[in-house]
Amino acid sequence: MSELFGPQTPWDTSASPDLVQLLTPEGQRVDHPDYRFTVPEGADEAEVIRGFYRDMALTRRIDVEATALQRHGELGIWAQLLGQEAAQIGAGRALRPQDFVFPTYREHGVAWCRGVDPLRLLGLFRGVDQGGWDPEATNFGLYTIVIGAQTLHATGYAMGMQRDGVVGTGDPERDAAVVAHFGDGASSQGDVNESFVFAASYNAPVVFFCQNNQWAISEPFERQSRIPLYRRAEGFGFPGVRVDGNDVLATYAVMQTALQRAREGGGPTLVEAYTYRMGAHTTTDDPTRYRLSDEVETWKLKDPIARVEAYLRRGGFAGDDFFAGVEAEAEELGTRLREGCRALPEPDPVALFGDVYAEITEELAAQRDGYAAYLASFEGVA
Incomplete structure (x- = not known):
């Protein structure tokens, strides 16, 4: 493809003014002119950030355990999220109870935020769960395997919310929005672009949340698009924003703004969470065949969990006891998943x-x- 369209170079976002970042890879807080990290009234900021750390650490443990279970023949396949924890937890924690989420097959962190038992996720990939969790109980839809199809589902659901009168009423307990999750590879699908057309035409209360992890299986994103992904929104008539997807504070802040805009009747937003898939696309994939180890090592320095730990330790907001407690909780979770997965009954x-x-x-x-x-x-x- 590069021979047909000429050489393409990945965009360097490290110093880009378009990238929303509130916490650097070194764990330093920085300001942004348009976005601020704010917590709910009455909440303690440090406690909220400690909660983000716990969410990300436990989500990573779910991912690690599920990968190990697949390697031992207990799961048929597993879609890894290693490295994308901040994007998912930031987006998940910005939701209100009445908001609705349409995931792909990799949103394990968002499922965690919505109260879906991780064993239900394992049941799907083990092949013993015929229908998954109850979406009405969690406002979190079932995993979607057809690439990009969930964006149309999300847009239609958002249009239904408009007709149900739960958008733009001014009641924070009533006004709702929808989030459609998809990846950079899915952004090339017709369904995704059709959902953009409908969402813009009907001013639907939907946030399109794209986790750009740089690789559509084995195809790098720069071979899919001549411009950064978030700028595609301009052509459809709604705003797009690129956020550091390894920064949980920035992701949370951007999603709070986008969701509130949708709830108030402001219409759709495209959020590109610029992150990196440090693991494989799925457990059937071998990423060493198509990407360089140096690239992976570079992104490891931007690890989303490590930067929050650095911030908490440097600021004196958490010490060894806290981190040891999270690790102990992760061990208990890992044990429950291993034992629970093997005990899942045949349907x-x-x-x-x-x-x-x-x-x-x-x-x-x-x-x-x-x-x-x-x-x-x-x-x-x-």
Whole structure:
């Protein structure tokens, strides 16, 4: 492709004025003219940041344990998020209870923020969960495997919110928004661009949150676009912003602003969280075949968890006892996931029919009964 379109060079964002950053890789707080990190009224800022650290550390432990379980044959596959914890926790914690999330298959950190039991995630990848969690209980949709399809679902749901009268009322307990998660690779899909058209045309209360982890499986982003991703929003008529996706404070601040704009009736926003996938695309992928180890090592210096730890330690906001406590909690979580994954029961095949409609139709009931009779015919057969 480079031969057809000429050489392309990755954009250096380290000193870009367009990159929103509030916490440097060294753990230093910095100011931004348009975005500030603010916590809910009455909350203690240091406590909130300690909570972010805990969220990221436990999310990483979920990822590490799931990867190990797949390597031991307990999961069929696993989509890793190593290195993207700040983007997901910052976006997840900026949500209000009434907001709704449409994820891809990698939003384990957002699922954590929405109260989805990590064992439910493992059940999907183990192949013993026929329907996943209840979206109505968490306002967190089911994982989407079809690349980019969830952005259309999110836009349609956001348009429904408008018609339900839960946008722009001025009531903070009522006004709601939608977040559509996708990756840089998905941004090249037609579904994503169609959702941009509909969201802009109807001024839908949706935030498009793209985790640009630099690689669409084995294809670098600079071969997909001639301009930075967040600037695509201009062509559709709504704002775009690029945030340091390894900075949980900046991600939280940007998402707070974008979500509030949507809730108030201001329309869609495209947020590009500029981050890096330090692991593989999935456990079936070997990233050493298409990227340099030097690149990975460079991004390790921008580790999202390490920078928050540096800030907390340097400012005296957390000491050894706190970090030891989080590590102990991570160990307990790891044990629960290992034991719980292996203990997940095989599903009842007939139960699948109960997850199609709120009230089962006569036709579907007949299919269910016929399938149950078919399964029963094998009873006692060696």
